[in-house]
Amino acid sequence: MADWTPDIELLQASDNEEWMQVERTYYGRLMAYVGRRIDDRQAREDVVQDVFFGAVRGIASFDSIYTFEQYLFGICRNRTIDNLRRRSSRGLGAAQESGDGMPGLDELIADEVTPSGVISERDLVDRGQDLLVALLKEWVQETWQLGEFTRLMVIEALFHGGWRNRDTWKRFDLKDESAVAGIKFRALKRLRSLANRRDPAGSLLLKLAEVAGEAGSHLELSVMQAWRVGKVSCPARYWMTRMIAGNLPDEPLRYVQFHLVEMKCEFCQANHDDLVRADEKGEDPLLDRLQASTVQFLRSHVIRPEEERME
Ligand SMILES: [Zn+2]
Structure with missing residues (x-):
């Protein structure tokens, strides 16, 4: 549909x-x-x-x-x-x-609050966020098409859920923490090469990296926000319809449930309900x-x- x-x-x-x-x-x-x-x-x-x-x-x-x-x-x-x-x-x-x-209310308003240090970074973060959304979407799409759902969930858990490596490997039955680090390393490598195409001079990413290196940077929050606001990994309504009808294959089903239940995606929960x-x-x-x-x-x-x- x-x-x-x-x-x-x-x-x-x-x-x-x-x-x-x-x-x-x-x-x-x-x-x-x-x-x-x-x-x-x-x-x-x-x-x-x-x-x-x-x-x-x-x-x-x-x-x-x-x-x-x-x-x-x-x-x-x-x-x-x-x-x-x-x-x-x-x-x-x-x-x-x-x-x-x-x-709770605190959680809802937490990312609305703008600490004073972020204001000067506002412009950069906005532009960076657009680029991040585009990159992450591209990565999610190709990973979905490859059928690599575990990889997709691991990266979403880290980037969207803010999980730590040591919690993530257990959840996905990986060998150990270093397996998570390996997945993250490869994903970042791929993201960098995707970024290269969109921002060949690297000027935006360079500035982002500078900002990220500063103490008290809120850049990590913007990756998380890019993922959520950009609906980077939200499955199309079609997949949700199939899940409810009970004819979604096991692998995408595992992913959609993870996204709904563990990542608590508010858009998809609303769609689902x-x-x-x-x-x-x-x-x-x-x-x-x-x-x-x-x-x-x-x-x-x-x-x-x-x-x-x-x-
Ligand atoms: Zn979603």
């Missing part, structure tokens, strides 16, 4: 039908995302409605380096954090820690309500660019 993506120009022209299709396509995923983090039903609906309003307001400055889904989830994440912050400052309690992969619920969903009064408000909003709306930011 190919995942529908909207025509950005139609959205920018405030095309009602295109926006309605956006809501039909994505609201289940957004509700699932928010549902994992906010208990209160009314608050959840408000947040999701707000996400669509925010998407309408920000679409004029949509950055095509991201997919539309990333754009929408970026807004959703910000709105969810805002809501949790407001609730916790009113003493209503933040999201609770649970075994279900729901992060939405797909699982799709069968049970019949009439949907909430979708009707959301769409009615959005139509009204589109009618009354004057587009103000620069209002929505990507993460």
Whole structure:
């Protein structure tokens, strides 16, 4: 099943039908995302409605380096954090820690905080992040195509999960810690040669390396962020559909489960919850309500660019 993506120009022209299709396509995923983090039903609906309003307001400055889904989830994440912050400052309690992969408030806001030392690196990190996303994606794709799922999981555990070598080799039944180091060494070597093609002068990477070498550098965080925000290894919705239908072969299945359960990918968890619920969903009064408000909003709306930011 190919995942529908909207025509950005139609959205920018405030095309009602295109926006309605956006809501039909994505609201289940957004509700699932928010549902994992906010208990209160009314608050959840408000947040999701707000996400669509925010998407309408920000679409004029949509950055095509991201997919539309990333754009929408970026807004959703910000709105969810805002809501949790407001609730916790009113003493209503933040999201609770649970075994279900729901992060606490601290975890949610941790990478939103910008320590003062990072600000001067901001530009560099942004550009570096784009390059990193592209490189990592390329590496993930070729590794997936080779069927090297253990290698893929090891690297994701290190780069995305921030696992240490000594925890990683046990999880994947490798011989010892040095096997992990070997996989990492080869992956970095390959990434460097991929980087060479995109940044032949090496100027960006050189600067990144300088920054990384400085004490208190936050570069490592940006690899982790590149992996998450860039959805570097997120399997297409098609794979998730096959997993739920029970006809995904063992090897990719092992990977998709690892990504969902151990890496706790928030995009894929939301996709998964939405797909699982799709069968049970019949009439949907909430979708009707959301769409009615959005139509009204589109009618009354004057587009103000620069209002929505990507993460
Ligand atoms: Zn994912």
